[in-house]
Amino acid sequence: MDKEMDMEMDKEMDREELEELEALLRKKKEKESEEEWKKPSLQESFPKLVLASGSPRRIELLKLLGFSPTVYPSGADESSAEKDPALLTQRLAFLKAEEVQRHFDSETLLIAADTVVFDGEKILGKPKTEEDAYAMLSGLSGKVNWVYTGVCILYGEKKMGFCEKTTVYLSKMSDREIREYIASGDPMDKAGAYGVQGPFARFVKGIEGDFCNAIGLPIARLYQALKRFREEL
Numbered sequence: 325m326d327k328e329m330d331m332e333m334d335k336e337m338d339r340e341e342l343e344e345l346e347a348l349l350r351k352k353k354e355k356e357s358e359e360e361w362k363k364p365s366l367q368e369s370f371p372k373l374v375l376a377s378g379s380p381r382r383i384e385l386l387k388l389l390g391f392s393p394t395v396y397p398s399g400a401d402e403s404s405a406e407k408d409p410a411l412l413t414q415r416l417a418f419l420k421a422e423e424v425q426r427h428f429d430s431e432t433l434l435i436a437a438d439t440v441v442f443d444g445e446k447i448l449g450k451p452k453t454e455e456d457a458y459a460m461l462s463g464l465s466g467k468v469n470w471v472y473t474g475v476c477i478l479y480g481e482k483k484m485g486f487c488e489k490t491t492v493y494l495s496k497m498s499d500r501e502i503r504e505y506i507a508s509g510d511p512m513d514k515a516g517a518y519g520v521q522g523p524f525a526r527f528v529k530g531i532e533g534d535f536c537n538a539i540g541l542p543i544a545r546l547y548q549a550l551k552r553f554r555e556e557l
């Protein structure tokens with residue numbers, strides 16, 4: 325009988341402890357939520373934001389995060405012997421941001437990016453000529469390729485960089501289809517000579533990863549990075 329009573333008391337204590345723990349967790353959550361609401365928005369934290377890019381896609385994508393950036397394209401030299409697309413894009417993004425930074429004061433947040441296409445062997449930037457575009461597109465036809473975008477965030481001395489990769493599966497394209505696409509003019513300002521967001525979409529069988537990344541700016545990752553960057557300032 326005593327044993328039964330002991331067990332009942334133990335159960336009662338367990339329940340009380342559990343209720344106390346639940347109340348504590350509830351309070352912690354409420355406090356966290358209160359603190360989150362007190363925080364300034366990212367736009368308020370970074371009122372001076374410069375996008376070091378002339379890419380119309382990047383401007384529109386950054387606006388989706390609620391920013392109204394000052395646009396200042398970089399004149400940085402983009403030639404590099406780097407063979408790793410992730411390292412190359414991050415390096416170029418940093419060079420672009422750094423080159424533009426000297427035109428602004430130290431309280432300006434700079435964002436820059438660089439996008440390339442990788443076919444597993446070669447890194448493809450923007451085509452220089454139509455023949456260049458033809459060579460790129462006929463090489464990519466019917467295969468998988470990877471779009472890499474390197475991003476750099478710079479604020480005074482502090483910097484952060486990362487690279488995001490999106491996988492793109494393409495259908496086979498005929499010679500005529502490639503030529504017609506090139507004649508549309510669409511490929512000439514795009515890495516790999518194609519844009520998944522335009523008429524080329526008819527050849528895009530599938531995409532794995534962030535679509536925005538393929539267009540030039542991985543805004544989901546950028547948003548999280550900016551939140552972390554602000555905490556670390």
Ligand SMILES: Cc1cn([C@H]2C[C@H](O)[C@@H](COP(=O)(O)OP(=O)(O)OP(=O)(O)O)O2)c(=O)[nH]c1=O
Nearest residue numbers: 377378379438439514515518519520538539540
């Ligand atoms: C693969 C791919 C690339 N692109 C674009 C994104 C980039 O703008 C471009 C790659 O060129 P980048 O050299 O990365 O950028 P950019 O010259 O356009 O602009 P800036 O250097 O001033 O920032 O290719 C698409 O729009 N869609 C796609 O599917």
